[in-house]
Amino acid sequence: MQTLQFILSPKEAHEAEQKWRVVKRSVDARQRELKVHLTVLVDEKGKPISLTPSLSQGEGEWRRYEPPKYKDVHNAERQVVIIGAGPAGLFAALTLIEHGIKPIIYERGKEVSERKKDIALLNRNEGLNPESNYCFGEGGAGTFSDGKLFSRSKKRGNMQRVMELFHFFGAPDTVLYEAHAHIGSDKLPTIIKNMRECILSHGGEIHFETKVESLKEVESRKSKVERHATPIILAIGHSAHDTYRMLAAEGVKLETKGFAMGVRAEHPQALINKLMYFKGRNIDISENRYTETIQFVGNASYSLVTQVDGRGVYSFCMCPGGHIVPAGSTADTCVINGMSASHRNSPFANSGIVVQINPEDIPGDDPLRGLEYQEALEREAFKQGAISHQQSAAPAQCLRDFVEGKASKDLPKCSYLPGIVPSRLDQWLPPHIGKRLQQGFRDFDKKYPGFLTNDAVILGVESRSSSAVRIPRDPETLQSVSTPGLYPCGEGAGYAGGITSSALDGINAALKIADLAQ
Ligand SMILES: Cc1cc2nc3c(=O)[nH]c(=O)nc-3n(C[C@H](O)[C@H](O)[C@H](O)COP(=O)(O)OP(=O)(O)OC[C@H]3O[C@@H](n4cnc5c(N)ncnc54)[C@H](O)[C@@H]3O)c2cc1C
Known part of the structure; x- marks a missing residue:
């Protein structure tokens, strides 16, 4: 089966998806104008093969895969x-x-x-x-x-x-x-x-x-x-x-393995859309080209990475149009993560922003010391966000305040349902994480001017982005x-x-x- 790749505007790509058999699709936001790369099936003359009314996406030969063949194992010997x-x-x-x-x-x-x-x-x-x-x-x-x-x-x-x-x-x-x-x-x-x-x-x-x-x-x-x-x-x-x-x-x-810890940052989704899709150009969200882009390619995500003092600082599990959620499994800890529903249409864009931690950063030789290190910071976050003995909101700080080392009086609206309270993350995060995050956010702002803003908020702690142990x-x-x-x-x-x-x-x-x- 032959294929052909097209580079299209979001609207053209959307229209093409309704009539041709698409085998690959990706959004390219690197250029000045956003483009969609579509790979479609073509006939021997190079003409895209249409979806017929009786053969929509996901049917027939377009979806060529072998369905699994499950056996009856009720009485299996093994x-x-x-x-x-x-x-x-x-x-x-x-x-x-x-x-x-x-x-x-x-x-x-x-x-x-x-x-x-x-x-x-x-x-x-x-x-x-x-x-x-x-x-x-x-x-x-x-x-x-x-x-x-x-x-x-x-x-x-x-x-x-x-x-x-x-x-x-x-x-x-x-x-x-x-x-x-x-x-x-x-x-x-x-x-x-x-x-x-x-x-x-x-x-x-x-x-x-x-x-x-x-x-x-x-x-x-x-x-x-x-x-x-x-x-x-x-x-x-x-x-x-x-x-x-x-x-x-x-x-x-x-054995101990390297892992990563940090915070979760949440921006207004409209701001991330402007930074990623329109390179920060002044565009009103009611303009046609903005609404059409979001309609056809969905809310924007980002993937950011920098190096600070020999360690990676990077975005992790970015959730456009999503929510921040409490992802702990013990009562005295505050652990957060992010998710989004299929339409990715909340007004918020959240992502973990984490710092690489190597085994040698944690003293000792106990193979479980990485777990203890995670738990200590998670308990600290719970204490910083405590609203009673048993309950904790997430400790939070406006993003620019965090980077500039200032207290935040008012926090922006946030998707985290259990609630957030102002906290000096700049002061209580261990410096090898906090200082690197501060520099990391400055670097991200150089790449996407406007990213570093008090319209964004950071919540602590994002501590379970990867396993701290290997078996x-x-x-x-x-x-x-x-x-x-x-x-x-x-x-x-x-x-x-x-x-x-x-x-x-x-x-x-x-x-x-x-x-x-x-
Ligand atoms: C909020 C959130 C959002 C995420 N978003 C994404 C995403 O968008 N994309 C992505 O790729 N990944 C995402 N992840 C990470 C992803 O979910 C994990 O990488 C993946 O689930 C790991 O799969 P697993 O089967 O190895 O372990 P898990 O999914 O963690 O499953 C392990 C299971 O083992 C059970 N278990 C543990 N100990 C025992 C025991 N002693 N006895 C019996 N059962 C036990 C647990 O209850 C659990 O159900 C997200 C994670 C979270 C928390």
Whole structure:
């Protein structure tokens, strides 16, 4: 099948998408005028192939992928225990079923519809359920995430297959061709529920509200039903600090790895649109070219990076038209993150802005010292934002005030539902983070003049952008170097970051087990 690339205005691209078969789409905001790059299928004469009324996007040969063939594993001879039902655990389970192996999943949190209720309480600042929140529960941290489906890494295997499976379970057609595909936190729960129903109907097991507190206990439980040693896929995500401690106590080898910490910045979305799409040119948001651009390509995002004193300072998990959310899993900490719904249409643009932290920045040799470092700052943020013994708003400061070292009297409106309180982040963030952030924001403002403004606010702390621990594994067998039969995978193992790479890592662990079974 031949393809041709077109570089079009947002409106032209939108019109082309309605009539041609698009296989790739990306927005290019680097030039003075915003352009959309569309790759479309063409016939042997080079003419774009039309969508016919009976063949819309997402149907027929345009969507050429092999649907997965799941086997009945109710009575399968082989079984695998999976700890954690995040993207890594779920994609591992689905892959095992394709290979005729029965997955038995233990998940500490609740199934997605019950989990929603706990998240609603959290958003109203009415208490945290330590087992059911933005990190724990069916679908893992991926369920109420933004659902941006892309990975910086091209190395980890068949990313397109991950997109196809998301599509198969209900994600929109755009995940098949959009360069920066996005699902949205309103759509993800249904996709996760569809995956669960598929796993259960083919004979897999899922045990919710079942926290694994000892690997040895799982091993003794499984040995009653298995003739062979049952492999364990460990897909716990990076927030289960208690589980890391259990693993260390039971002799699983862990090591400290580099991670990143900082704040979440929130700007008015209209300002980010002007900076990114119109290079700060004076444009009124009621003008046609502004409204048309947003209508056809959506709200703008950004990806920023700089180096300050030998460390990277960069934007992370940018959520256009999104919300900042409380993403902690323990009661005395304040951890924040961001998400957006599928339409990305809130008036706010938020992003983590984080500083790279290397293992040598934290004294000592305890492999878990990175976790303790994260927790100390998260507890400090809780204290700084405390409104009672048990409740905390997020400590916040206007962006320019933070950079100039001034107190903020009034904070701008913010999407964070549990509330924000003025705080001197410039004074209590550790200097090696705070000072680098200040310089980082100055650098970003040089690139996009107007970025550094008191119309923006920063909230603390963004501390869980990546895992502070690695569970080393053999690159060939993917098994823990200390514990044969244990397959650490996904974000918590320190080998993936984000939904797609964690899902792929889960697939790879399952394929390794399926191969060994033959
Ligand atoms: C608010 C938010 C927004 C995000 N937005 C994006 C985004 O747009 N794009 C993106 O790529 N990534 C995003 N992420 C990150 C992404 O969600 C994670 O990278 C991904 O979910 C990691 O997958 P995982 O399966 O490795 O771990 P997780 O998704 O963390 O899943 C681990 C699961 O294991 C369970 N578990 C832990 N310990 C135990 C135990 N002892 N016993 C039983 N179960 C246990 C947990 O309850 C959890 O359900 C976001 C994260 C958050 C919090």
